[in-house]
Amino acid sequence: MLCKELREKVNYGWTIIKIIKKENDELYLKDVLILKNEKLSEEIYKLTFKDKEISQKSKMGQFLEIKAGQGIDNLLRKPISINNVIEDEITLLYKVVGNGTEKLSKYKKDDKISVLGPLGNGFPEIENKEVLLVAGGIGYGPFSYVMQKIKDWKLFYGVRDKKELVLDEYMRYEKEGKAILLTDNGSYGKKGYITVELEEYLKSNKKDKVIFCCGPEIMMKKVSEIANMYSVPAYLSLETYMGCGIGACLGCAQKIKNKNREKGWEYKKVCKDGPVFKADEVIWE
Numbered sequence: 001m002l003c004k005e006l007r008e009k010v011n012y013g014w015t016i017i018k019i020i021k022k023e024n025d026e027l028y029l030k031d032v033l034i035l036k037n038e039k040l041s042e043e044i045y046k047l048t049f050k051d052k053e054i055s056q057k058s059k060m061g062q063f064l065e066i067k068a069g070q071g072i073d074n075l076l077r078k079p080i081s082i083n084n085v086i087e088d089e090i091t092l093l094y095k096v097v098g099n100g101t102e103k104l105s106k107y108k109k110d111d112k113i114s115v116l117g118p119l120g121n122g123f124p125e126i127e128n129k130e131v132l133l134v135a136g137g138i139g140y141g142p143f144s145y146v147m148q149k150i151k152d153w154k155l156f157y158g159v160r161d162k163k164e165l166v167l168d169e170y171m172r173y174e175k176e177g178k179a180i181l182l183t184d185n186g187s188y189g190k191k192g193y194i195t196v197e198l199e200e201y202l203k204s205n206k207k208d209k210v211i212f213c214c215g216p217e218i219m220m221k222k223v224s225e226i227a228n229m230y231s232v233p234a235y236l237s238l239e240t241y242m243g244c245g246i247g248a249c250l251g252c253a254q255k256i257k258n259k260n261r262e263k264g265w266e267y268k269k270v271c272k273d274g275p276v277f278k279a280d281e282v283i284w285e
Contacts, residue, residue, distance in 0.1 A: 027057075027119070029115075030053075031112040031114050032051050035109060041166045044094070045094055045096065046094075047092045049115070054118060055087070057118055059118065059123075060123050061082075061276050063079050063119055063142075067115075068104035068107075077116060077243070077245060079119075079241070081142040081237070095138040120274060125149070129207075129208040130153065130205075131146070131211075132154055134195075134215070135157045135214055135215050136159070136215025139216070139239065144167075146212060156180050156197055156201070158184070161185055162183055162187040195226060198223065199229075203230075209232050210234070211223060211227050214237035220236050220238075227279050235276050237276050238277060247269040247271055252269055252270035252271050253268070253270075254277075255282075255285070256277060256282060257282075
């Protein structure tokens with residue numbers, strides 16, 4: 001009986017996805033061919049595939065829902081930020097944290113994988129302001145693409161250990177004065193928290209700025225406080241788990257301020273209304 005109910009729910013979810021895809025010419029559900037699935041460290045991988053339609057529609061800060069593996073243990077897709085888009089190639093940076101991403105790490109060159117997207121609202125286009133990119137851990141995910149699209153930026157990136165600094169571009173940007181890299185344990189660069197460096201930078205630099213942030217909730221909450229303190233607009237890419245990516249499963253509800261509602265807030269779906277929200281709109285529990 002349980003299996004029958006489960007099949008019905010899965011079939012219902014697929015029906016919703018197909019209907020939305022049919023009505024939205026900017027959303028694709030397709031099998032794509034993997035070009036590379038590189039192991040960058042013990043836990044971090046970079047997957048690359050080629051698709052002209054998805055690459056042309058993708059915006060910085062959006063994500064894809066990936067179907068990794070088969071069977072009952074992998075019914076829900078895995079939301080992964082679009083790390084970069086170069087011509088027709090899309091890269092995804094992900095960390096193995098559970099059964100789904102473990103299955104994803106086993107895919108090889110020329111394997112096919114099911115992709116749904118691009119999804120979400122993404123970061124806004126910014127001109128004539130310096131964009132401060134604040135990332136923690138795997139929260140660096142969406143920022144390679146942002147760096148391509150925005151001219152004036154500076155990266156503030158904090159990780160637990162130097163083994164998480166897996167891309168060559170981190171060190172290159174640091175040498176160019178475009179990045180500040182910190183580790184919690186002091187194994188690379190200064191030991192400490194990246195939010196401290198962000199605040200020091202805002203104190204000493206008066207140029208108009210905007211903050212884009214992605215990472216652990218505790219870090220994003222602190223970034224929100226700092227942005228408010230220095231009157232800097234900030235946009236957060238929330239990392240709530242998004243099982244369907246289209247607002248059907250209601251698993252990613254987030255309290256967002258809305259003065260027009262009786263309580264002064266409402267629940268919004270991170271996958272559909274986000275994942276990017278203005279920092280001063282987010283209500284932290």
